[in-house]
Amino acid sequence: MMGEGPLPKITVIIAQKNHHTKLFQADTPxxxxxxxxVVDTSIVNGRHHNFYMCAHNGIIGTSRPVHYHVLVDEIGFGVDDLQQLVLSLSYVYQRSNSAISIVAPIAYAHHAAAQLSQFIKFEDYASDASSGEGVVPPVPELPLLNTDVQNSMFFC
Structure with missing residues (x-):
């Protein structure tokens, strides 16, 4: 039914996990x-909408915040509303009863990629492409989903 009415508005946010920023308490570092x-002043770029969030409770000295970059915000979230949404999405991960360091949709994407790597060995594609032969091995047939879950959202 896409295209039959107004297109939905979207918000695109990039989450950067691997960086060298750590946050400490001033009185007990x-x-x-x-x-x-949430840190959204001082150490962030003032011209772009970005912030650091440490959503989880980690072992002493090990918590690293995630750096979120808002690329597109057609919905028009307020700064506090967007940060509250990101924090809330850190609490809805099925495998944990507390907040995780990154939002749940990204954690699920990591699991899906790990499961796909069980079926496709990406190293084979990289070695064939670098050899210059131009022959790409066929992609193996992925297993079919059970009909009970084909049209629903499910978590692995």
Missing amino acids: EKNVPPGT
């Missing part, structure tokens, strides 16, 4: 910041 800590 050996402790982690509390879960849900």
